[in-house]
Amino acid sequence: MTPLGFPKQERVAGGSIGPSALFALLLAWLVAPVAGAEGDLTAAQRGQRVFESAGGCSCHTNYPEEGADAPWLAGGRALSTPFGVYYSSNITPDPTTGLGGFTQDDFLRAMQEGLSPEGHNYFPIFPYTAFTKMSDSDLRDLFAFLKTVPPIERSNQAPEAPAPFSWRWTITAWKWLNFKPGRQVPDPTQSAAWNRGAYLVNGPGHCGECHTPRTLTGGLDRGLWLAGSAEGPEGELAPNITPDDATGIGDWSTADLVWYLETGFKPDGDDTQGLMAELIEHGFSDMSRPDREGIADYLKSVPPIQNEVHRDSGQ
């Protein structure tokens, strides 16, 4: 599905379409399944869809410092957190500095367990707390896609964090407190669209990693799930996205959310900045419409939490 819910030009053979036809088309998309049979796609093509649902793994490209020409997915992006500055890693298939040496199993273990091929812990800035919810098949496809990315040689950088946040072994304790490995379990009482949305939000979309405030130990404060955080990655303020009327997005309709994830425009016509804008531009806007609708369905169903996020609120 193309951005903005409009067909790719080649698909509207016969040229221009009238306003009523346009409305009919928009309606058709609402009910139509994703264009093209999934079965026809290669693993790498399916993996590209997974990649998009993860916001195009934007943290791994240094857009802020190197602009649009930044080496794609080669890492080196500084992510400042209250616990120090961490640098994203090179996830191109470069054999020495990237994922070239990873087996498929290595990749799954990294994503689902937060462990490197050598068996040491990854810093939790890498959101494996969310990726652990992802299915094996999606991760295998994602790995196949990442293999198709141009390899770039660029060494990973150590974090600039004070002890103990720079020690990998302390992560064992951190994991014990804050990490529960395991796949997303479908809820049979909910619709397929809702379950798809729940999977996308909690797994690949890793929305909670930014939109949920953290506890003193840097774990996600699950009592304030998606209720906004003043200290997101890069020090950004991630708003409350629970359906609370006063402090969240209770007044957003499903269509508002679908449109937002496609264009970055909020119901009041203002746009989006920072990391969220990147995730939309490089990933969420390319998701299929049913996937964005699933996310909207799910988000509108999570418990509303009243939590006003301010710069100085510490949450």
Add this chain to the structure above:
Amino acid sequence: MSLRIVSTDKNRPMNRRPWITGLLLIGAWGFLGAPTAQAADDEAWIQYRQSVMSAIGADMAGIGDILKNGLPLTKNIEFHATAIATNARLVASAFSQRAENGQTDALPDIWQKTDAFAEATDEMREAAEQLAAAVAEGNDAQIGPRVKTLGKSCGSCHKTFRKPKKDSYKNK
């Protein structure tokens, strides 16, 4: 009438005292009153340029409402886009005063990189005109891509010239 008489009566000796008092008063106003007047002035400029931006935002919201809900009002998009292009013509004057004291998200670069700011304004105006043209010509297949281009023009100016969300006056 009396005005004409006074102004033509050049031979009348002039009493200088009121002039001097006047000048002194103006001097005192400049010395004591100007700083507060300056701040009030800043607030007025900030409020105005934010009104221009909010108007642009409201038209962008209107375009979004039509497209995201499939309202049969495609033709209205032409008017919203034209309104954005019109407001784009107000941006240069709305930001002509370097007003920084107050509730604002404007970054100082607006008054330093003036060429880049003007370019970003033109980018928005052109994108809005292109969108209006697509609707006027019935070229519906181009509406989506052109809305996207217009949307990008907002982001590219905001990225450079508007404070990021975390520093916004709205989140203080």
